[in-house]
Amino acid sequence: MAMTALEIEELILKTFPDAKITIDDLRGDGDHYAAQIISEKFKGKTRVQQHQMVYNAMDGKMGKELHALALNTSAPKD
Amino acid sequence: MEQNTKEKIENIIKDNEILLFMKGTPVMPQCGFSAAVVGVLSHMGVKFNSVNVLEDADIREGIKEYSDWPTIPQLYVKNEFVGGCDIIREMHENGELTEYFEKAGITV
Numbered sequence: 001m002a003m004t005a006l007e008i009e010e011l012i013l014k015t016f017p018d019a020k021i022t023i024d025d026l027r028g029d030g031d032h033y034a035a036q037i038i039s040e041k042f043k044g045k046t047r048v049q050q051h052q053m054v055y056n057a058m059d060g061k062m063g064k065e066l067h068a069l070a071l072n073t074s075a076p077k078d
Numbered sequence: 079m080e081q082n083t084k085e086k087i088e089n090i091i092k093d094n095e096i097l098l099f100m101k102g103t104p105v106m107p108q109c110g111f112s113a114a115v116v117g118v119l120s121h122m123g124v125k126f127n128s129v130n131v132l133e134d135a136d137i138r139e140g141i142k143e144y145s146d147w148p149t150i151p152q153l154y155v156k157n158e159f160v161g162g163c164d165i166i167r168e169m170h171e172n173g174e175l176t177e178y179f180e181k182a183g184i185t186v
Contacts, residue, residue: 048147048161048165051147051161051162055148058148070164072168
């Protein structure tokens with residue numbers, strides 16, 4: 001099972017409507033992605049918390065349909 | 079998660095100062111992400127213990143729920159979940175990991 005970059009982006013946007021998202025399909029196999037996500041919602045959160053928020057936004061697909069989603073999360077710089 | 083699985087996980091985390099839940103063993107990692115974290119820790123010269131989740135289905139599923147983290151590997155230092163592969167790699171690259179170990183009283 002794999003997902004398209006667009007499906008991932010749509011899922012993330014549901015939880016993080018303000019997010020700037022860049023997604024790379026690392027191997028072109030629809031199963032190994034890297035996502036850079038910048039959102040106000042990450043402000044004041046630890047990196048573990050930020051990634052947990054994204055995983056929760058993925059609605060249980062992470063680790064199942066999607067094997068690998070490398071994350072780089074941050075809040076926008078003022 | 080069953081209570082005895084939870085207790086089992088709690089006990090291993092408590093008994094091991096630096097513990098890596100991984101696929102395979104440090105010598106024979108069975109997944110590139112686990113191998114990457116082993117690589118970072120070895121490079122830093124940090125002594126750690128590991129649990130091969132492929133040998134224990136209860137722990138493999140249980141640890142995901144326990145940490146609220148959907149993937150393996152997972153690194154614990156002194157009872158605290160530090161992160162998975164991306165976070166460890168990022169912390170290693172920007173020097174935060176050395177700082178983290180020093181704060182935890184672990185010499186690297």
